[in-house]
Amino acid sequence: MKKLIIVTVLFISLSGCSKHESNEAPMSLVKVTHPTPSLINSDHRADDSSLLNDIEKDVEGYEELYDAAIVKNDNQILVAYKVKHLQRFHMKKIEKKLTDSLEKKYQDEEFIVSSDYKIFLEVVELHEKMKNPDYNSDEAEKKFKKIVEMQKELT
Amino acid sequence: MGGQNKKTPDQEKYQQLEQKHETKRPVLKNCIRAFWVGGLFCLVGQAITYFYIYFFNFTEQTASNPTVATMIFIAMLLTGFGVYDRLGQFAGAGSAVPVTGFGNAVISAAIEHRTEGFVLGVGSNMFKLAGSVLLFGVFSAFIIALLKTILINMGVI
Amino acid sequence: MLKGKQSWIFNNRPAITSTGVSGGPFEANGMLADDFDLLHEDLWMGEDSYEKAHRVLMEDASRIALRKGNTEKKDVQFFLAGDLINQITPTSLSARSLEIPYFGLFGACSTSMEGLALGSFIINYQGANTILTGASSHNSAVEKQFRYPTEYGGQKPPTAQWTVTGAGVALLEQNTGQANVPVTTSATIGKVMDLGLTDPFNMGGAMAPAAADTISAHMKDLDIDPSYYDLIVTGDLGKIGQETALELLKDKGLKIDRDQFQDCGLLIYKKDQPVQSGASGAGCSASVLYGHLINQMKQGVYKRILVVATGALLSPITVQQNETIPCIAHAVSIEMQV
Structure with a gap:
């Protein structure tokens, strides 16, 4: 028992010294963050921004989930969200419902939908980085692609 | 075989008498303990999963593999230090059902038969408790997968 | 001399001139630690396997x-x-x-009394002048063979018993009329009893009928009453077996006081030691009798005792093949010669 406690404490203290540079990202698993959607490459920034805001409203309108992080690159839209704890049993169903309705409503766009914490974490981190003017869109795109790849990877 | 089906009247009578004196398993207490300890194990597992998600490039999907490995590693240490068997006596199914219980079954057998050498001792006895879990686990997974394939091909699901 | 159906009377009264008792660390924390001649600090006893440690105990x-x-x-x-x-x-x-000519005995946990009865018989009829007899068990070695690996975290039910790490050996000699020495006076050899119990974690319950049968046969053969003895002590029945045996004896019409009926498996450990229903193992009756009880007799606490060692003659294979547990009990009567 003692050793179990020691191990738990070890992990808690380890996660204290985080390597993440941004402030908001590490807390995004515990807190509801409501990040503003980001755009990486876009020809019509104004239109796209309002489109993303609409999508965020739609996604957060679902009562099974809370908190959505959205990022758009070209015509790929990555939607990461957190499912309410007791709804986690229906995770697959929610994902399908969400994807179907988004694809139906915004037919020109390609959606990548994920309820994975890791994807959420990475998207929030991407948001944070893009606030920095030194962070150029090439790097952002690279990170975006990495996230998409991670989402597709399975056990 | 001295099968349980053909009890003589004497045996029947004695077993009733013996039942009277037998200490009953404290089922409710065991369940509560198993619930708490089992839950605690899962809490640790969840913490490790988050650890891998935060600090490494694992998603919730892929973090389960290193988590299981880490839990088994911890179970190995606890078994070697002689803590896990005491925990098992206290928690029962709470420590036997999670993957750590499986690890303990393998590791305890390996430690036990170390004295008979590496090949005929450790090698051949390591899975004497866990071997049937592996065999029937793999076998039933095969059957279920086969059924699913057939049903999908038939268009039922 | 054969008396009755299954008992021997030792007219020459072979004497238990000395005893040796060794134990492990768990016994050192028990009730009877002072009665052990040697207590090892760890279960390995300086050897590289538990089986070798087991041998060391006996040696x-x-x-x-x-x-x-x-x-x-x-x-x-x-x-x-x-x-x-x-x-x-x-x-x-x-x-x-x-390097002593050797008879290997197996009577599971009843081996101690099997050896004492046979030894007394040989001495009684001048088959030998001096005999060494005893039994031993080692917790980890026995658990390894009969149950699960020692570090396996399985839960033992409250009916389970704890195997004693210990050995008890007695030196039996021809009676030369010396004073203040325990002597064996009679023995009853039990028959195998099987009342259909199959749970290897409830041996006390399985062995109780064998103990009751041997005790009542002893009383019948010798035509005596349980009150003849200051103490009737069973080998390793544990809590459940002891209560059951007492009730069986009452059903047979034998009057035995609760205080007069004890169990080695309940004497050896303290109440707070995690032994579930009590102690067991071949070393249990051997170490308690040759240590504690013989000391008590020499101090004059008891004059006549009847030791009934019980054994469950099962093997891991018979358990897996759903065979019921055959049990046996042998009784030896020990008296103080004054």
Whole structure:
């Protein structure tokens, strides 16, 4: 028992010294963050921004989930969200419902939908980085692609 | 075989008498303990999963593999230090059902038969408790997968 | 001399001139730690396997018994002993170093009284002048063979018993009329009883009928009443077995006081030690009798005792094949010669 406690404490203290540079990202698993959607490459920034805001409203309108992080690159839209704890049993169903309705409503766009914490974490981190003017869109795109790849990877 | 089906009247009578004196398993207490300890194990597992998600490039999907490995590693240490068997006596199914219980079954057998050498001792006895879990686990997974394939091909699901 | 159906009377009263008892660390924390001649600090006893440690236990107890009895091993005619491990190798290996002509006995946990009864019989009829007899068990070695690996985290039910790490050896000699020495006066050999119990974690319950049968046969053969003895002590029935045996004896019409009926498996450990229903193992009755009880007799607490060692004659294979547990009990009567 003692050793179990020691191990738990070890992990808690380890996660204290985080390597993440941004402030908001590490807390995004515990807190509801409501990040503003980001755009990486876009020809019509104004239109796209309002489109993303609409999508965020739609996604957060679902009562099974809370908190959505959205990022758009070209015509790929990555939607990461957190499912309410007791709804986690229906995770697959929610994902399908969400994807179907988004694809139906915004037919020109390609959606990548994920309820994975890791994807959420990475998207929030991407948001944070893009606030920095030194962070150029090439790097952002690279990170975006990495996230998409991670989402597709399975056990 | 001295099968349980053909009890003589004497045996029947004695077993009733013996039942009277037998200490009953404290089922409710065991369940509560198993619930708490089992839950605690899962809490640790969840913490490790988050650890891998935060600090490494694992998603919730892929973090389960290193988590299981880490839990088994911890179970190995606890078994070697002689803590896990005491925990098992206290928690029962709470420590036997999670993957750590499986690890303990393998590791305890390996430690036990170390004295008979590496090949005929450790090698051949390591899975004497866990071997049937592996065999029937793999076998039933095969059957279920086969059924699913057939049903999908038939268009039922 | 045969008396009744299954009992022997030892008219020449073979004497238990000395005893040797060794134990492990768990016994050192028990109730009877003071009655052990030697207590090892750890279960390995300086050996590299538990089976070898088991052998050391037996060798230690034998050596101590010989030393306390001022006897050289070459003066001992026979060595009658056994244990629980496959082919009783720990005992046979200790017989190798003792270099005494040897009978290997197996009666599971009843081995101690099987050896004492046979030894007394041989001495009684001048088959030998000096005999060494005893039994031993080692918790980890026995658990390894009969149950699960020692570090396996399985939950034992409250009916389970804890195998004693210990050995008890007695030096039996011709009675030369010396005073203040315990002597064996009679023995009853039990028959195998099987009342259909199959749970290897409830041996006390399975062995109780064998104990009750042997005790009542002893009383009947010798035509005596339980009140003849100051103490009737069973080997390793544990809580459940003891209560059951007491009720069986009452059903047979034998009057035994609760205080007069004790169990080695309940005497050896403290109440707060995690032994579930009590102690068991071949070393249980051997170490408690040859340590604690003989000391008590010498101090005058008891004059006549009847020791009934019970054994469950099962093997891991019979359990897996759903065979019921056959049980046996042997009784030896020990009296103080004044």
